[in-house]
Amino acid sequence: MSIRRATLISALLLVGMIYASTACRSQADPSWLRSWNEAQEGRPLTLTSSGRIAEESEPGTPLTVHGEVLKPDGTPAGGVVVHAYHRDRDGFDFGPNDASLTTWRLQGWVKTDAKGRFDLLTIRPAPDHLGREGAHIHFTLESADFGRQWAATVFFLDDPLVTEDQRRRSKEAGEFGWLREVREVDGVQHVDVRFRLKETGDF
Numbered sequence: 001m002s003i004r005r006a007t008l009i010s011a012l013l014l015v016g017m018i019y020a021s022t023a024c025r026s027q028a029d030p031s032w033l034r035s036w037n038e039a040q041e042g043r044p045l046t047l048t049s050s051g052r053i054a055e056e057s058e059p060g061t062p063l064t065v066h067g068e069v070l071k072p073d074g075t076p077a078g079g080v081v082v083h084a085y086h087r088d089r090d091g092f093d094f095g096p097n098d099a100s101l102t103t104w105r106l107q108g109w110v111k112t113d114a115k116g117r118f119d120l121l122t123i124r125p126a127p128d129h130l131g132r133e134g135a136h137i138h139f140t141l142e143s144a145d146f147g148r149q150w151a152a153t154v155f156f157l158d159d160p161l162v163t164e165d166q167r168r169r170s171k172e173a174g175e176f177g178w179l180r181e182v183r184e185v186d187g188v189q190h191v192d193v194r195f196r197l198k199e200t201g202d203f
Helices: 003-025 030-041 164-172
Strands: 050-052 062-070 081-086 107-111 117-123 136-143 147-150 154-156 182-185 188-196
Touching: 030 081, 062 081, 081 117, 107 117, 136 188, 154 188
Parallel strands: 050 117, 062 188
Antiparallel strands: 050 107, 062 117, 081 107, 081 136, 136 147, 136 154, 182 188
């Protein structure tokens, strides 16, 4: 094989690798990615393992999310930035009357402690205001070692809009199932979530 041909093949392989990498990272919906990037611009400079999504004045039933993030090998993942967002008690992401909002109105960040744990105070979200799906909370995870990742979207076990297929698939996921039981203590609902990082980032 000539040096010129070998160089051409190497160049084509490199282009293919770059394309494959770009294609993988472009799987995120562009409008969602714009909202996510805008959200990160408002991220607090200092994060702890406890934070808020909804302010105390936000109407709705108080809810505390207790979370744990593990590395791919199952050990605690400390220092992971967790971003979460959800609808309000009326089922709106951006608010029903504010067309100027281009990122989520109810969102928050925390950074996991050395044991991979975090807490987020918020309200219980409502299902989509059009009744298309059950109430849920979205999560993304960001770490130096494993990049930016989507975590499971968490639904509530007592929500009648959750389908039998969702219940079955969540049960098959075992301890990392995304359909979570809700318990109530002194008027505050609580839900436990558990995420396992993937080896590489998603977006």
